[in-house]
Amino acid sequence: MRKFGAVLTLMAILAMIVAGNAGAATKGIVIDGSTTVGPIAKSFAAYFTKKYKVPVTVSESGSGNGAKSLINKSCDIADMSRSMKPQELAAAKSKGVNPVQSVVALDGIAIVVHPSNPVRSLSEAQIADIYSGRITNWRQAGGPNFPIVVIQRESNSGTQETFKDLVLKKAKVVRTAETQASNGAVKNRVSQTPGAIGFLGLGYVDSSVKKVAVNGVFPSVVTVKNRTYPLSRPLFMYTNGRPSGMVAKFVDLPKTPEGQRIIKELGFVPKY
């Protein structure tokens, strides 16, 4: 029986550790939504928690999920990398939620390939052909004789929807496209796979992948801001009604110098 005494003691100690932590958190700001906006939201959260001592939880479950959470009133702020769809707005109205949009930052969707790929530039039409499966070898796009591995995002991704709207228009993504859950995962896959092509929020691009010019324009802070780069879009945070109190402070962070610095350091483009 002594052994079970020991087990019980162990459990009691565990319970004490847990209880010792009780009451540490109070109700803070809950954020859900896009993985593209995720880094900004997480960094804002860290900054905000430090400055105002308000805890912030961030879920990165996709723009669609963010909209759902806002409509179900289970989050204070929904990060979205696309604007809300009419159906979502209608659903929100029917549940008594009034989504208010504010722009966090601008983002370019960078087309990336493995650094070993000599291709420097692609036209929008070529990208559309690659993603719809009409081009399957880099030779057809002015590159080496090497099969193309097409990498796309999960269907709940705002980046995916924006990409489809801007590039593919009505065409469908080829079935063999590999599907990754986030910008980070796409970057990882592309950086490990010669022959891969993927699309990322500009903030995610680093030296492990190679940016490709679209219609001859490289994505950068400047080209996104002056709109010469074709694949760019605003990133949003949605709140229920005009935000007030701490939520308002949070949503207005992109207008503050600190907020803009965070956005720049993360590789996004400040709007204000």
Added chain:
Amino acid sequence: MNGDVASNQSRSSEFIVSAQKHKIQKIKQKAGEAILLLIASFVAIVVFFIFWFVARDAVPFFRLRGFAEFFTSADWYPADDPPKFGSLAIIYGSLMVTLGSALIAVPMGVIASICLSDILPFSVRQYVKPVIEMLAAIPSVAYGFFALVVFAPLLQNNGGPILMWTWWVIAAPFFLLAVIVASELLTTSIAKESMKKSAKMALNIVLSLLAILFLYVVGNHLQGLVIMSGTNALNVSIILSFMALPTIVSVSEDALQAVGRELREGSYALGATRAETIVKTILPAASSGILAAVILGIMRALGETMVVWMASGNSSSIPVPFYNYLDSVRTLTATIAGDMGEADQVTGSARFHVLFAMGLLLLIVSFVSNLISERIVVRQRKILSGQ
């Protein structure tokens, strides 16, 4: 105790009251039993609820889109306008990785269970069992992490040589054995001893050369394979087989143990070797139990989520050619986990319900195979106990 004796004495004088008491006690007992039954049937209620709630959200999908598209089309475009919910490729992906893992796990698991029950001495068995339990205990997300971070890059960068070496290590001993047995069997009809020997020798050499040639050609082909992406059906199948192994081993070991000593001893007494005893006598007797083990192991692989979500590549297409394990696939479980992001009542309801339809499909398959394996086990127990 003393009190009890005292009350017993007084009870005899108040017979009627005690009968009443007895009655109350009985009612109490019945009530208690009913409560227990209620709690015990909680599990059944839960199972019913699971079916009910998953089906409740799955039915609207079939009402909206019918059955044909879901089962026969491979166009999975849930977010497009108009959306398409053809899940054939996804169902195929699930079947493919399940089959792949079964191809690895079933032979290995059955042989390992034989080794455990009939070959290894008890003292060694004690150390092997925890190893199997540990394989079963490692959380699926840890396997998924391993598959994604360690195994996928390895497979992608050195896939060809790895496949070639695996082929050589596994196939070479088998071929060697096959050569020896074949030359033995082919020369049995030769009567003269000296001729038999030289014929055997010649056959040995010829067959070995053929075998080596074959091994070399296949190995060379494997080495030349270019693996475009390490997150593919092969990767997932191998990892899933690790996860299915413990189930297969422990259940089929039970089945083998259930085969009595008499059969074994009878076989040995007739002069059979251990291998012959096992293959010709014990395996047939335990076959249904092993079948049950295989079904349970396969279900483990089919229902696994994290490994396939992290390491299968998630492309919803049927590989070309259809047996190409080096292509990436998408499974039912990974689709449910990954697509739930948009899965809500807010937009396109079919899109939410299709995931429940997939869940229902998984649920029905697991329910049916569970019933089958249970039946098999019960029947085997009856047969072995001689009824």
Added chain:
Amino acid sequence: MNLGTRKLLDHSFTALGFGSIIIMGLALLVVLFPIATKGVGAFVFKGTIEHRKLLLSEFHRGDPKEIVKEETETNRYRQKVFDMLAAFDQELDQMDYEQQSKYRSSYDQVKTSLRTLLGPLPGDSEPALTRFQYGQTRWDKAEEKLHGLLYEQKWDYSNPDVIAKPYDVSRAAGFAGTSLVKLFPYVEENLDKMMMPEWTFYWGFFTESSLDAHFFGGIWPEIQGTIFLAIGAMLFAFPLGVIAAIYFTEYARDGFLTSMLRSANSTLAGVPSIVFGLFGLAFFINTLHVSESKSVLAGSLTLAIMILPTIIRAAEEAILAVPKTYKEASLGLGSTKWNTIVTVILPAALPGILTGGVISLGRAAGETAPIIFTAAVSVGAAIGLGDVLTSPTPALSWNIYNLASEHEAAAEIRHVQYGMVLALVTVVLLLNLSAVILRARISKKLKG
């Protein structure tokens, strides 16, 4: 077949058996080895002065005096680097535009590399993100980054018809003839003096919250979330499971009802884990509204249902293993059935029941799929005990997935991921090990 061949076949068969068991053992090793070795690296590593600075300013830990002393020491060596940069800045100013643009981008890369290595350079404005406020905290990473400073990786695109091969170009060569040339050998030689690496046991990895999206800090919120979820699941499942097992073993009569209940139990055991997640979402959250959205409570309930069959089976076996004589003796002494169960059978079966409980606890801690839709978030503070009814929580299993395949810099924080996997695997395997030991004790006791 002659006897020799038969024997050979027999031996090969034995070898095959041993082989497959060895492969299983190897599989276990192959999976556990990288997790164990690299996982330890998450909290035992050569920490640099940056690590100690970070601990001091973010977690108020360490000896301030000592750290200041070390900092002045390292700054002495760093100052030379900064001086060289300043000198080159001046040199650059005096060049004409063409020369300037020749060096500009390469020089910017050098500066960026130095920033990642040593932290902000003098004259930089204080970065807003913690990840940019410090240099490399780990010596192994610092050495990697040093390579990035000394060499530039380029790709040979000369032949557009083939996939290019990478090659390293010495940055020093690019600056030949300028004052900056000296910087590269200097940094290479004196990096250890600028960083002061020493072996660190960073126990804060298990007790501290993460900083800046898991770039720094520990995994306590995840560990705590896992504990909450697993213990919560046990609170629901254990009593229910034991009572159900008592019914099955002591009260149930053979019949349709009992066999149906048993079937239900094994069906529940076979339900894929993701379906539990769907059910938890559809039932606990969308129908019962136990919480507005994801919460520890909803996750625990879902996990409880998942581990219920395991507990019932283990408890049943344990109860059946109690010798009949115990029960008969108790009943013979005039004890009621229920009394017998509570005072005689359960205590005797307790170790076995606990074994099952401990294994289920491990399973609940390790499962991911059921909590995706019901309890888990990717970033969050450790929640208090009072919030379990309403708040979601980070949990080890989910965050391993999240960091490994969704994090924006997954490849940069592999050590954190390995550390998390190690923590999870260790907890689960320790629980299983204790179950194995417990079982061994029981079988010894039963043998007498």
